[in-house]
Amino acid sequence: MTALSAGTIDTEVGSIEVHRAGRDGPAPLVYLHSAQGEGPGMALLEELADTRQVVAPLFPGFGASEGLAQIDDIEDAAFHLLDVLDQLGFPECDLVGSSLGGWMAAELSVRWPQRVRRMVLVNPVGLYVEGAPITEIFGRAPSALADELFADREYPIAQLMRAMDGMEADPSQIPFELVRPILQSQAATAKVGWNPYLHDPKLRGRLGRITAPTLVVHARKDGIVPRAHAEAYASAIPDAKVADLDDAAHLAALERPAEVGKLVVEHLGS
Amino acid sequence: MRFFSFHLMPYPGLPSDYDGPAWITCPNEFFDPRLGGELYNRYIDELLYAEELGFDGVCVNEHHQNAYGIMPSPNLIASVLARQTERVRIAVVGNALPLYDPPTRVAEEFAMIDCISGGRLIAGMVVGGGPEYYSFSLNPAHARERFAEAHDLILKVWTEPGPFEFTGKHYKLRYVNSWPRPIQQPHPEIWIPGVGSLETLEFVAKHRYAYMGIPYFHISAFERMFAMMRDACEKEGYVADPLQLGWLVPIFVGETDAEARRHYEEHFWYFVRRLLPGINISPPGYTSVRSAENIMKNAGTFALNLQTWEQVVEGQYAIVGSPQTVTEMLAANIERLGVGNLLGLFQLGTLSAADTRRNLELFATEVMPGLRAAFPGTQLPGTSMPAAAAAPS
Numbered sequence: 241m242t243a244l245s246a247g248t249i250d251t252e253v254g255s256i257e258v259h260r261a262g263r264d265g266p267a268p269l270v271y272l273h274s275a276q277g278e279g280p281g282m283a284l285l286e287e288l289a290d291t292r293q294v295v296a297p298l299f300p301g302f303g304a305s306e307g308l309a310q311i312d313d314i315e316d317a318a319f320h321l322l323d324v325l326d327q328l329g330f331p332e333c334d335l336v337g338s339s340l341g342g343w344m345a346a347e348l349s350v351r352w353p354q355r356v357r358r359m360v361l362v363n364p365v366g367l368y369v370e371g372a373p374i375t376e377i378f379g380r381a382p383s384a385l386a387d388e389l390f391a392d393r394e395y396p397i398a399q400l401m402r403a404m405d406g407m408e409a410d411p412s413q414i415p416f417e418l419v420r421p422i423l424q425s426q427a428a429t430a431k432v433g434w435n436p437y438l439h440d441p442k443l444r445g446r447l448g449r450i451t452a453p454t455l456v457v458h459a460r461k462d463g464i465v466p467r468a469h470a471e472a473y474a475s476a477i478p479d480a481k482v483a484d485l486d487d488a489a490h491l492a493a494l495e496r497p498a499e500v501g502k503l504v505v506e507h508l509g510s
Numbered sequence: 511m512r513f514f515s516f517h518l519m520p521y522p523g524l525p526s527d528y529d530g531p532a533w534i535t536c537p538n539e540f541f542d543p544r545l546g547g548e549l550y551n552r553y554i555d556e557l558l559y560a561e562e563l564g565f566d567g568v569c570v571n572e573h574h575q576n577a578y579g580i581m582p583s584p585n586l587i588a589s590v591l592a593r594q595t596e597r598v599r600i601a602v603v604g605n606a607l608p609l610y611d612p613p614t615r616v617a618e619e620f621a622m623i624d625c626i627s628g629g630r631l632i633a634g635m636v637v638g639g640g641p642e643y644y645s646f647s648l649n650p651a652h653a654r655e656r657f658a659e660a661h662d663l664i665l666k667v668w669t670e671p672g673p674f675e676f677t678g679k680h681y682k683l684r685y686v687n688s689w690p691r692p693i694q695q696p697h698p699e700i701w702i703p704g705v706g707s708l709e710t711l712e713f714v715a716k717h718r719y720a721y722m723g724i725p726y727f728h729i730s731a732f733e734r735m736f737a738m739m740r741d742a743c744e745k746e747g748y749v750a751d752p753l754q755l756g757w758l759v760p761i762f763v764g765e766t767d768a769e770a771r772r773h774y775e776e777h778f779w780y781f782v783r784r785l786l787p788g789i790n791i792s793p794p795g796y797t798s799v800r801s802a803e804n805i806m807k808n809a810g811t812f813a814l815n816l817q818t819w820e821q822v823v824e825g826q827y828a829i830v831g832s833p834q835t836v837t838e839m840l841a842a843n844i845e846r847l848g849v850g851n852l853l854g855l856f857q858l859g860t861l862s863a864a865d866t867r868r869n870l871e872l873f874a875t876e877v878m879p880g881l882r883a884a885f886p887g888t889q890l891p892g893t894s895m896p897a898a899a900a901a902p903s
Contacts, residue, residue: 423794
């Protein structure tokens with residue numbers, strides 16, 4: 241386990257919080273987080289950093305990252321991530337993206353395929369699949385979402401989310417320090433994913449441009465994204481396959497670091 | 511002091527075994543079109559009656575896909591009122607600007623109502639409620655930007671000669687050239703309703719518009735809200751005029767306090783327990799983080815949390831009682847809040863047509879005269895307020 245250290249980089253939209261660790265190598269691993277904003281202290285990244293360079297930038301609106309006012313849609317997100325890779329000085333990298341981050345990884349890869357060597361998408365959103373809708377994430381009770389995001393009811397974040405329900409009757413009792421980052425990250429997610437709902441109608445037709453061998457991970461207990469989305473990605477990306485995880489849910493990258501880490505290492509090489 | 515009769519046009523026919531939200535997902539199979547037709551006509555009659563009884567104005571508002579208020583197009587109702595009244599101000603409070611694309615539609619329809627009414631429109635502009643952003647699948651993270659840009663566009667439509675080109679972030683229009691133009695010059699009086707968002711208060715103060723405090727909070731929340739509004743005006747270098755402040759509150763007048771409560775209480779609870787659930791959903795990015803913090807401070811006192819009639823009375827969520835009680839409570843609050851516009855909800859929830867008419871009559875004959883005497887005419891402030899906005903008191 242190699243701890244990541246926090247820093248910042250300057251981008252067109254402002255200062256971006258970046259967590260990084262590991263030795264320099266030919267293809268650094270860039271992790272793109274979900275709407276949960278995971279990264280700091282994340283076991284999966286600390287494991288991966290034992291053998292390679294790992295960098296986790298936080299998207300505008302998450303953590304201390306600035307610039308959300310300049311992001312209006314997924315197109316802006318893609319160009320922002322290109323800017324991040326430029327500022328990091330990575331002509332080529334491996335991308336691992338979870339959920340929202342998986343979508344962003346795909347948007348980046350269809351535009352600048354030469355910047356991505358290999359790619360892992362974990363329960364990615366981003367596509368519309370007829371008959372297999374992505375579950376509503378906005379405006380839901382945290383307790384209901386908890387069961388869709390996590391496989392284990394005892395997982396600490398799942399417990400916290402269930403505890404939040406009781407506070408709704410009197411929101412003035414919730415410490416605002418706890419609420420502020422949640423409000424900011426939800427606003428960031430809404431910016432890119434409110435309508436069209438967590439997808440880009442143009443993305444599927446562009447997936448054929450991706451050159452990176454891609455692994456799409458589907459967690460069988462994912463209550464947000466049906467398996468049909470993983471299949472849709474894998475069938476449209478020229479060199480791609482689906483891997484299933486049995487005892488994992490939507491935020492598998494967070495909750496199941498060992499299992500996801502194994503798949504990532506197998507696919508990317510070490 | 512100006513007196514307005516505000517109508518939400520609620521749907522009183524939700525099935526008794528339905529306990530879900532009245533917003534966004536409330537099944538529309540519950541809407542009986544025949545009953546709907548009766549309600550629209552009855553509610554319009556109640557608004558028309560306010561003119562007969564000597565009110566200064568009537569108010570309508572916009573909400574979509576809900577049972578709380580079945581008035582997705584307040585402009586349709588306002589155009590009926592424009593034609594069928596002769597004297598009252600017609601306040602549309604308001605049009606949810608981000609829901610109109612392009613928002614020149616608002617400039618056109620408001621100008622039509624102003625023309626038809628002979629210059630009696632009060633043009634209300636709102637961001638739209640949280641539920642509207644679900645019902646329209648409109649990005650709430652763009653709500654404030656779109657509102658500000660739509661506002662600027664509408665004001666430009668009314669005050670600058672067309673045709674002109676407008677190139678904003680959200681709206682790009684090659685030929686802006688509204689036919690008609692409003693009678694009131696340079697433009698109709700503008701009202702902005704709000705629940706205490708700092709951005710909104712600062713916006714209203716900057717433009718010298720009027721701020722309407724949205725109800726269903728403890729009276730102390732209004733006190734804070736209007737104090738913040740006065741502060742915001744002071745920061746702009748002027749003293750807020752009472753006519754820039756409006757207080758919206760449910761009112762019911764009976765013969766005695768006991769009789770008033772007996773007639774009213776069940777209708778109030780239908781409103782609170784059946785029609786309010788779901789109204790308070792706040793979609794992501796809908797308010798800035800600093801405003802969200804401010805709004806959350808008041809959230810605990812939102813009417814949805816009410817359990818007992820004693821709490822209703824203590825927090826003055828509704829002003830209910832004999833003419834004397836209602837007069838005293840309103841006078842004390844008008845003084846305390848410093849408002850120059852009283853917006854009364856005289857029909858609420860399931861309150862019947864007969865009870866609503868009697869309520870309006872008792873208020874107009876036994877409460878309004880005393881309050882008019884206690885709060886004599888107030889001059890309109892500032893330079894941006896049109897002279898035509900003067901109260902016919």
